[in-house]
Amino acid sequence: MKVLFKVLIIIICLLVILILILNETVEMHKFGAKTEVASSVDDQAGVSRSISQQSMVIEEQIAIENRILAEAKEAKKSKITKITISVAGDFTLGRDEEYGYVNSLDYEVEQYNSDFLHFVEYIKPLFESDDLTLVNLETTFTTAIKKADKKFRFKGDPSYVQFLQEANVEAVNIANNHTYDYFAKGFEDTVKTLEEANIGYFGSDSYLGYDYKFNSEINGIRIGLLGYKGWEVNDYIKEKIEKDIQEMKQNTDLLIVSFHWGIEQNNYPNEIQIELGHFVIDQGADLVFGHHPHVIQGIEKYQGKYIVYSLGNFLYGGHKNPTDKDTFIFQQTFYFQENGRLLAAEKFNIIPFSISSVNTRNDYKPTPLEGEDKDRLLERIATYSSVFENSAIIEK
Numbered sequence: 580m581k582v583l584f585k586v587l588i589i590i591i592c593l594l595v596i597l598i599l600i601l602n603e604t605v606e607m608h609k610f611g612a613k614t615e616v617a618s619s620v621d622d623q624a625g626v627s628r629s630i631s632q633q634s635m636v637i638e639e640q641i642a643i644e645n646r647i648l649a650e651a652k653e654a655k656k657s658k659i660t661k662i663t664i665s666v667a668g669d670f671t672l673g674r675d676e677e678y679g680y681v682n683s684l685d686y687e688v689e690q691y692n693s694d695f696l697h698f699v700e701y702i703k704p705l706f707e708s709d710d711l712t713l714v715n716l717e718t719t720f721t722t723a724i725k726k727a728d729k730k731f732r733f734k735g736d737p738s739y740v741q742f743l744q745e746a747n748v749e750a751v752n753i754a755n756n757h758t759y760d761y762f763a764k765g766f767e768d769t770v771k772t773l774e775e776a777n778i779g780y781f782g783s784d785s786y787l788g789y790d791y792k793f794n795s796e797i798n799g800i801r802i803g804l805l806g807y808k809g810w811e812v813n814d815y816i817k818e819k820i821e822k823d824i825q826e827m828k829q830n831t832d833l834l835i836v837s838f839h840w841g842i843e844q845n846n847y848p849n850e851i852q853i854e855l856g857h858f859v860i861d862q863g864a865d866l867v868f869g870h871h872p873h874v875i876q877g878i879e880k881y882q883g884k885y886i887v888y889s890l891g892n893f894l895y896g897g898h899k900n901p902t903d904k905d906t907f908i909f910q911q912t913f914y915f916q917e918n919g920r921l922l923a924a925e926k927f928n929i930i931p932f933s934i935s936s937v938n939t940r941n942d943y944k945p946t947p948l949e950g951e952d953k954d955r956l957l958e959r960i961a962t963y964s965s966v967f968e969n970s971a972i973i974e975k
Contacts, residue, residue: 673735
């Protein structure tokens with residue numbers, strides 16, 4: 580009996596011990612689970628905090644970058660001035676009376692009831708969008724009768740100045756071999772007509788006794804224009820040009836020089852053109868453009884500046900149906916600091932044109948070329964430019 584009682588006691592003790600062990604295991608398991616859950620929650624919270632912190636950093640960087648860009652953009656607006664110049668070739672606004680009336684410019688003007696806008700329909704938007712448009716005026720605006728004894732004498736009614744006004748041409752070169760076709764009377768009438776129409780003019784001819792320079796200020800940038808006949812090079816001509824440039828540079832930020840030069844119907848400049856072009860840039864010119872050959876020539880980049888040797892004809896009343904109707908507008912954009920210092924002038928644009936909207940004759944309506952004709956003309960300019968050591972890069 581006593582033995583049985585002792586065994587029972589031992590069994591009960593073992594059961595108690597077993598129960599205690601089981602309880603402790605359960606508690607430990609619960610604690611472990613809680614720990615893992617807590618750890619997992621902490622890890623997730625840490626990741627969330629990390630992502631949140633990274634997002635804040637990225638947002639802050641973006642904010643800083645946006646502020647910097649905005650400040651740079653604002654600084655650029657306030658400190659950098661952009662000026663775009665367009666130059667085109669011969670505006671022969673009239674005709675030679677010896678060569679018949681039918682299909683002449685006078686005839687076409689009459690057919691369209693003096694609607695000058697019709698003839699400049701395609702060029703007006705281009706010239707309106709730039710800051711300054713320059714062309715060579717190769718005619719007289721006069722009713723004079725007495726004319727020079729030469730092969731071609733061009734005259735247009737003074738009302739023809741509306742061609743320039745409608746096209747938005749601001750200034751013209753008058754240093755050429757046709758502004759004296761009707762002697763001093765024709766020349767004086769032309770100058771008077773330009774002044775009354777508020778069209779600027781420039782050009783110098785020591786032999787004929789006129790010497791006009793043109794100054795304009797656009798968006799705070801002072802622009803000077805000079806024009807010459809470039810038939811020869813000698814010390815007198817160089818001294819005259821050097822003096823003019825030195826005087827103009829004192830009061831201008833941008834200087835453009837125009838030359839009436841070269842050999843007619845020749846697509847390459849002669850030695851005189853090249854020497855004069857280089858000379859005026861060495862003296863301080865920022866852009867040189869030329870005319871007279873009645874065909875296009877190449878473009879040279881010299882000392883970082885451009886010489887457009889010949890732009891050809893443009894709105895050309897001098898011929899009813901020239902064989903070569905190719906021409907172009909040369910546009911260049913100049914960038915200036917607030918103090919007027921020229922920063923950059925690399926950007927230029929060539930806009931291919933035909934002097935006529937039809938191929939069979941000259942209808943005196945310059946028309947932009949497209950497609951294969953555009954590529955063909957650009958290829959011509961590239962070919963004529965390739966002879967220079969530093970030719971302008973012509974992109975299609």
